[in-house]
Amino acid sequence: MSAGPRRAGVTEHELAERARALLARRLDVEPERITLDTVIDELGGDSLDLLTLAEELEDAFAVRITTREIQQVRTFGDIVRQLADKTGSAS
């Protein structure tokens, strides 16, 4: 996965918050239940949830997430790291 252009103003924290909200809505869970270490599978999320989440993340962050990349995701932190890498967000 290649790093995207660095964008001013979007911190990794802000990015994580937006991604957390999308994931929470996708899985019908409270956002507070999701931390970087949360395993998606343990929240009841499955491969179809991840694929549709990837579509929403692509729209929200104007990035491209390949099917292979999203299938490698295990924790919420994996998602945030991929997004930070693609958007070049500052931590």
Next chain:
Amino acid sequence: MGTRGDEPVVVTGMGVVSPFGIGVDVFWQSICAGASGVRAIGDLAPSGHRVQIGAPPLGFERASPLSSRDAQRLNLASQMGVVAAEEALGQAGLLDAEERRVAGVILGGSMSGVAASEPYHKQYYETRRVSATGIPKCMVNGGASAISIRFGLRGQLFTVDAACASSAHAVGIASHLIATGLQSIVVTGGADITLTPVVLESWSALGVLSECNDDPPRACKPFSRNRDGFVLGEGAGILVLESAASARARNVPILAEVLGYGFSSDAHHITAPSATGQIEAMEIALARAGLDASAIDHINAHGTGTRLNDRIETSAIRKVFGSRAQSIPVVSIKGAIGHLLGAAGAVELIASVLSAMHDRVPPTRNYEDPDPECDLDYVPEGARSMAVRKVLSNSFAFGGSNACVVIGKAR
């Protein structure tokens, strides 16, 4: 099921999602009261459509009572099927019972896949991409699968498509599987969606839809001389069928018995009906039920409200029932709820079961102008209380697939 040695097949649960809302009770009370579920659908049909009326399911309105996660991966027909199945399984005492695990799911459906695919076609042609939800949401077996998954039913699982006769065939096949011992319990029926722009316009192009946009509740007029076609409806009807032995062993109330299933194919025309095929299907259903035509108290007709169907069906009923045809109440509930296509047969079978349970026949709504070619007793005046021991339910489809099911009062 009419053949010696076969296991009797009974109905132990029913669930409905209809233009009157969620639940069997509101459906039955509404059709008996002569209410209409047909309304203007400016919110669904783009302006410019010749047809601006339909009978969408009340209680869904394009937003599901299920979770947003379910709505993401199940089309509206599948969602309605799940809701109706929950009601039916609840009535049958099977939501938590261990016996549910052997149950099959055999549904009928027709338009749901095509209708659900419309937004994905748009997405593809605009962006050259399609969401991962496309296949789960458009697969015609999605509804049956969703019921199996949600309730843990692990028997046979498939969906029958025979256009407007789909769910009647599904119930018929389910009854045969039980009668012959292949399954002891089957969740069957159908769910369908029809009110999407391309599906609506495609039916409209065939000239079979009522264009009575100014007065939606009076649009579909089965058997009436001034009829001008049917109204597309959406909904789901689910029945729990099981062997009489299974119902007895579980000690659950028996609502009615499935006595016979008759089928035939017209081998005639892709859209026009044939009396010959309809006559054969009715006669086979009666024969399978071991009944003479004189035993039928009531017919729940296909009765679409098109010029051709109602005339042909009337002539077919006359041929099968002879001089008795005149004295059998023949009812079409499509004037009240529209044509639910793949779900129509199942919802009408549920009405037939309810007639046998309550000794009551709903009216044919909007029958207002007698047609010399449709000269049977269509019960125009309102619901009629009468002894209903045996009911014949007719479903006749485009493409010439005919399905007739005989229901008997619980013994």
